[in-house]
Amino acid sequence: xxxxxxxxxxxxxxxxxxxxxxxxxxxxxxxxxxxxxxxxxxxxxxxxxxxxxxxxxxxxxxxxxxxxxxxxxxxxxxxxxxxxxxxxxxxxxxxxxxxxxxxxxxxxxxxxxxxxxxxxxxxxxxxxxxxxxxxxxxxxxxxxxxxxxxxxxxxxxxxxxxxxxxxxxxxxxxxxxxxxxxxxxxxxxxxxxxxxxxxxxxxxxxxxxxxxxxxxxxxxxxxxxxxxxxxxxxxxxxxxxxxxxxxxxxxxxxxxxxxxxxxxxxxxxxxxxxxxxxxxxxxxxxxxxxxxxxxxxxxxxxxxxxxxxxxxxxxxxxxxxxxxxxxxxxxxxxxxxxxxxxxxxxxxxxxxxxxxxxxxxxxxxxxxxxxxxxxxxxxxxxxxxxxxxxxxxxxxxxxxxxxxxxxxxxxxxxxxxxxxxxxxxxxxxxxxxxxxxxxxxxxxxxxxxxxxxxxxxxxxxxxxxxxxxxxxxxxxxxxxxxxxxxxxxxxxxxxxxxxxxxxxxxxxxxxxxxxxxxxxxxxxxxxxxxxxxxxxxxxxxxxxxxxxxxxxxxxxxxxxxxxxxxxxxxxxxxxxxxxxxxxxxxxxxxxxxxxxxxxxxxxxxxxxxxxxxxxxxxxxxxxxxxxxxxxxxxxxxxxxxxxxxxxxxxxxxxxxxxxxxxxxxxxxxxx
Amino acid sequence: xxxxxxxxxxxxxxxxxxxxxxxxxxxxxxxxxxxxxxxxxxxxxxxxxxxxxxxxxxxxxxxxxxxxxxxxxxxxxxxxxxxxxxxxxxxxxxxxxxxxxxxxxxxxxxxxxxxxxxxxxxxxxxxxxxxxxxxxxxxxxxxxxxxxxxxxxxxxxxxxxxxxxxxxxxxxxxxxxxxxxxxxxxxxxxxxxxxxxxxxxx
Numbered sequence: 001x002x003x004x005x006x007x008x009x010x011x012x013x014x015x016x017x018x019x020x021x022x023x024x025x026x027x028x029x030x031x032x033x034x035x036x037x038x039x040x041x042x043x044x045x046x047x048x049x050x051x052x053x054x055x056x057x058x059x060x061x062x063x064x065x066x067x068x069x070x071x072x073x074x075x076x077x078x079x080x081x082x083x084x085x086x087x088x089x090x091x092x093x094x095x096x097x098x099x100x101x102x103x104x105x106x107x108x109x110x111x112x113x114x115x116x117x118x119x120x121x122x123x124x125x126x127x128x129x130x131x132x133x134x135x136x137x138x139x140x141x142x143x144x145x146x147x148x149x150x151x152x153x154x155x156x157x158x159x160x161x162x163x164x165x166x167x168x169x170x171x172x173x174x175x176x177x178x179x180x181x182x183x184x185x186x187x188x189x190x191x192x193x194x195x196x197x198x199x200x201x202x203x204x205x206x207x208x209x210x211x212x213x214x215x216x217x218x219x220x221x222x223x224x225x226x227x228x229x230x231x232x233x234x235x236x237x238x239x240x241x242x243x244x245x246x247x248x249x250x251x252x253x254x255x256x257x258x259x260x261x262x263x264x265x266x267x268x269x270x271x272x273x274x275x276x277x278x279x280x281x282x283x284x285x286x287x288x289x290x291x292x293x294x295x296x297x298x299x300x301x302x303x304x305x306x307x308x309x310x311x312x313x314x315x316x317x318x319x320x321x322x323x324x325x326x327x328x329x330x331x332x333x334x335x336x337x338x339x340x341x342x343x344x345x346x347x348x349x350x351x352x353x354x355x356x357x358x359x360x361x362x363x364x365x366x367x368x369x370x371x372x373x374x375x376x377x378x379x380x381x382x383x384x385x386x387x388x389x390x391x392x393x394x395x396x397x398x399x400x401x402x403x404x405x406x407x408x409x410x411x412x413x414x415x416x417x418x419x420x421x422x423x424x425x426x427x428x429x430x431x432x433x434x435x436x437x438x439x440x441x442x443x444x445x446x447x448x449x450x451x452x453x454x455x456x457x458x459x460x461x462x463x464x465x466x467x468x469x470x471x472x473x474x475x476x477x478x479x480x481x482x483x484x485x486x487x488x489x490x491x492x493x494x495x496x497x498x499x500x501x502x503x504x505x506x507x508x509x510x511x512x513x514x515x516x517x518x519x520x521x522x523x524x525x526x527x528x529x530x531x532x533x534x535x536x537x538x539x540x541x542x543x544x545x546x547x548x549x550x551x552x553x554x555x556x557x558x559x560x561x562x563x564x565x566x567x568x569x570x571x572x573x574x575x576x577x578x579x580x581x582x583x584x585x586x587x588x589x590x591x592x593x594x595x596x597x598x599x600x601x602x603x604x605x606x607x608x609x610x611x612x613x614x615x616x617x618x619x620x621x622x623x624x625x626x627x628x629x630x631x632x633x634x635x636x637x638x639x640x641x642x643x644x645x646x647x648x649x650x651x652x653x654x655x656x657x658x659x660x661x662x663x664x665x666x667x668x669x670x671x
Numbered sequence: 672x673x674x675x676x677x678x679x680x681x682x683x684x685x686x687x688x689x690x691x692x693x694x695x696x697x698x699x700x701x702x703x704x705x706x707x708x709x710x711x712x713x714x715x716x717x718x719x720x721x722x723x724x725x726x727x728x729x730x731x732x733x734x735x736x737x738x739x740x741x742x743x744x745x746x747x748x749x750x751x752x753x754x755x756x757x758x759x760x761x762x763x764x765x766x767x768x769x770x771x772x773x774x775x776x777x778x779x780x781x782x783x784x785x786x787x788x789x790x791x792x793x794x795x796x797x798x799x800x801x802x803x804x805x806x807x808x809x810x811x812x813x814x815x816x817x818x819x820x821x822x823x824x825x826x827x828x829x830x831x832x833x834x835x836x837x838x839x840x841x842x843x844x845x846x847x848x849x850x851x852x853x854x855x856x857x858x859x860x861x862x863x864x865x866x867x868x869x870x871x872x873x
Contacts, residue, residue: 006824009802010809014709018718025704025726026697032730033693560845636845656845 089203089224089251089260096208096241098230129172139170139179146176152195152257154178159281161270164189187265189278196258205249205260206230208241216250216272218279223252223259225272250275268441268461313342313355320345320352326373326452328352332506333475335464338367349381349398358460365460370398374453382446382453390425390434400444400455403435411445411466413473418447420466445469449476478506505534505547512537512544518568520544521647525669529657530562541576541593543567550655560655562666565593569648577641577648580614585629588620593650598631606640606660608667613642615660638663681745688736696733703746704729706826707753713821714757716810724760728753750826754818761814819848 129149133141146169147154154176156166164187169178180189194202207213207226214225228243248263248270261279263270320343321328328343338356345352351372358365374380385408386392386401393401402408402421409420424442425435443458443466456473458464512535513520520535530548537544548562569575576593580603588596597603597616604615618633640651640663649670651663680698687695707728712721732749739748809817822828830845 006805007827009805010713010821010825011709013802013806014712018708018712018721020705023705023708023722025708025722025729026700029700029726029729030693030697032726033696033733 089253090205090207090213090226091203092211093206093208093241096210098206098239130170133170134168139168139177141169143169143178145169146171146178150174150176152193153255153284154193155257155282155284157189157191157278157281158283158285159278160189161187161268161274161278182265187263187268189264190260190262192260192262194258196253196256202258205251211241211243214272216252216276216279218250218252218276219254221252221254223250223276223279225250225275227269248272248275250279252279310342313344313353315343315345317343317354319343323347324350324352326371327478328354328371329452329454329476329478330354331369331472331475332477333471335468338460346398351381351398367456367458367460370455370457372453372455373451374448375451380448380453382455383448385419385421385444385446393425400446402444405437406435407437409466411470413445413447413470414449416447416449418445418470418473420445420469422466443469445473447473505536505545507535507537509535509546511535512546515539516542516544518544518566518647520546520566521649521670522546523548523564523666523669524671525665527658527662527666533561541567543576543593550657561653562658563650563652563654565648565650565652567648567650568646569643570646575643575648577650578643579641580616585620585631598633601631601633604660606664608640608642608644608664611642611644613640613664613667615640615663640664640667642667685736685739685745688733696729699732699745699749700729703749706746706750710750710753710821710826711757711760713809713825714754714814714817715761720760721757724756725753728756731756747828747832754822758814758818761817823848 133139133145133149141149143154143156143166150171150173152174156178157180160180161182164180164182167179167181169176171177174194176191176193178191178193180191181187196202205226207228208230211226211228216223216225226249227247228241229245229247229249230239230241246265246269249260250263250272251258251260253259259279259282261275263275315323317328317330323345334340334356337359339359341355341357343352343354349372351370354369354371356367356369358367370382372380372382374383381399385406386396386399387404387406387408388396388401389403402423403425406421406423411418411420421444422441423435423437441461441463443464445456445458445466447454454473454476456469458469507515509520509522509532515537522532526548529551531551533547533549535544535546544566546564546566548564550560565577567575567577569578576591576595579595580597580601581587581595582599582601582603583596584598588594598618598620601616601618606613606615616639617635617637618631619637619639620629621632621634636654636656638651638653638658638660640660642649649667651667653663681702684695684698684702688699689695704725707725708718708721711724711728712718715721715724728749731752732745739745809820812820819833822833823830830848
């Protein structure tokens with residue numbers, strides 16, 4: 001990326017003053033770090049911090065963090081004297097806490113001065129294996145490579161939870177360590193296989209006294225399942241049993257091989273039955289394409305193209321309306337975590353799909369909304385869910401089929417009703433899918449309105465509630481016309497989700513005037529840095545609100561600019577925009593739009609043509625250093641109110657570019 | 672190292688640090704120490720103090736690492752704390768030392784270059800004098816405004832990122848930047864429009 005001149009100058013300045021090669025903080029830092037770690041009662045509160053944030057540490061979900069947790073459990077000293085064997089594959093401790101592992105003392109070797117130390121000590125077999133396939137933190141061999149290195153039969157999973165992939169494998173002469181991950185690193189599976197010896201190590205996964213170890217049938221044998229694990233924080237001397245670490249473990253042995261599957265996820269539990277399904281899918285046969293390694297090494301997580309969905313959803317809502325021949329509605333309320341990508345028109349089924357991507361970096365969690373004309377309920381693909389199996393789901397596309405065990409709920413959407421379902425199809429083996437109500441938090445909502453059928457699919461797993469989906473459904477409005485949409489470069493991801501912002505002002509001035517039944521005034525003069533974005537009519541307030549957006553090219557994506565409010569005020573009574581009063585926050589909240597300003601606000605009387613108006617700078621804000629919401633005389637927000645010819649006007653400018661004189665000039669130019 | 676690789680390595684280092692492994696901290700120090708010291712230096716304008724600020728920030732990061740959301744990149748989170756610590760240090764320093772003296776020892780009095788006729792704008796970014804003019808102008812700003820310039824123009828954070836990282840309302844960030852730019856613009860006026868940080872945005 002090309003540096004700006006100012007950045008280049010600053011860089012040169014600091015590099016001349018402090019050459020990078022001269023910066024080496026580590027020696028001093030290391031001794032400070034070690035000292036503080038050894039004396040945690042000082043001002044360095046690592047121990048307390050970790051203890052207080054125990055859960056935070058274990059809420060770590062990225063794959064490498066998860067692998068560390070998994071590896072920690074693998075290397076936890078096994079077969080302790082206090083462990084009591086009670087089960088075939090687990091041992092039970094006497095207490096809910098056990099001593100945490102301590103670091104191994106350094107092995108010192110006496111040296112004879114003048115005698116060179118031996119240099120050809122062969123690497124132990126485990127190290128040779130790790131050198132070729134990576135250690136447990138970065139396994140990168142294929143299953144076939146592992147098979148060629150060990151002398152027992154290595155199997156792999158033929159079935160995986162949706163969205164999970166093989167990452168890589170490693171191990172040792174007597175062990176295969178095979179890992180799987182989800183694209184967003186929220187789920188991780190480690191499959192460990194060893195020749196069954198019944199040794200203390202293989203039986204040594206410890207569980208606390210009260211923990212339930214469940215028997216699980218796996219084919220013709222019985223495995224044991226446990227949820228939770230022991231864990232400890234840096235600086236702590238004991239490990240504590242934690243039922244909510246997100247770890248589920250299933251262990252069994254079959255035909256001379258010991259197996260252990262560890263599934264770790266803090267958001268999507270799997271359960272013993274699903275783990276058993278995975279266990280039963282173990283095979284030596286080639287597995288299907290979705291289990292192909294995503295990448296060559298575990299540390300090379302591919303970066304997805306941020307514009308990967310643009311080609312699939314290339315249209316604006318207005319363009320889609322033109323192609324489809326019906327009005328495409330867009331939600332005026334959407335979670336801030338979702339970015340509108342675009343629209344696709346499917347002429348074969350006469351439907352449009354609007355696509356929203358979750359802002360989660362390298363993932364494809366998304367929400368989409370389908371709209372299809374349904375004038376009389378016939379030829380309607382989205383006028384109710386079909387119920388059937390996964391084969392029916394495929395055969396009846398695009399109709400939305402849910403499993404026979406799905407719970408279809410009737411919900412209220414505005415004045416009408418809709419159907420809501422939570423759950424999803426999950427892969428049960430390599431050949432089919434089954435419906436699960438609780439494996440995945442996928443949600444579906446169907447409803448009809450004004451001769452149209454709508455289908456909202458929430459695959460974001462982003463924590464939205466059913467009520468949120470209903471709110472989105474109830475917020476549908478007509479899409480803005482193309483002329484009102486400032487162009488957004490297709491290849492750029494704006495910092496501000498402008499698409500959602502645009503939908504809040506979908507009307508032209510004429511449309512707003514028609515809806516409001518008033519003669520809407522627009523400024524005849526406007527600074528060139530502002531351009532008309534659109535208008536909306538608030539029927540409850542009987543107010544038209546226009547938005548003039550600050551230049552996007554000059555200032556980058558932003559939502560600053562001028563809001564112009566217009567409201568009928570024949571006698572100044574029942575007029576939310578007529579004047580200001582001084583009060584507190586409660587009074588301010590009691591009415592919208594609020595007339596209430598803080599007691600320290602400066603209300604200035606100004607002349608606007610032949611009428612007078614009132615001017616204030618500031619608003620109610622919650623700042624990090626303030627106790628709750630307070631009035632701030634913030635010059636960033638400038639408010640001008642005045643009345644003229646039975647109308648009340650309010651100009652609010654967000655930004656530093658305009659001064660009070662500019663606002664007055666705009667107000668005087670209203671025509 | 673690609674951005675993705677760096678992030679993966681950061682995740683790895685953070686995981687090690689969370690387990691109390693000093694190797695995790697070492698990896699983070701090696702990766703971010705230059706940026707941290709340079710960032711602090713632009714604000715406190717004193718090398719030993721900048722190194723102290725960076726060191727303290729690393730130790731604090733190790734202390735607080737459990738609070739770092741695993742979905743957030745380490746760099747901005749850490750550099751925010753460097754900037755905050757540098758701002759505090761600069762304020763303390765301001766009470767003790769006059770910022771009119773050139774702590775870098777470069778010897779370029781502000782009054783002299785302000786009085787000097789404007790050089791050709793096209794050579795503005797090329798000269799040592801211009802860099803010193805920027806350095807001096809930066810030194811004339813109060814610590815908050817200096818921090819705003821450093822975040823925006825040295826670390827190249829967007830205003831949205833600054834809002835998130837500094838946990839201040841957008842209006843405050845805009846206000847800091849606006850004021851800082853206005854002062855820089857005024858201080859750099861003899862050097863022509865190219866020295867205006869706002870104009871430098873490309």
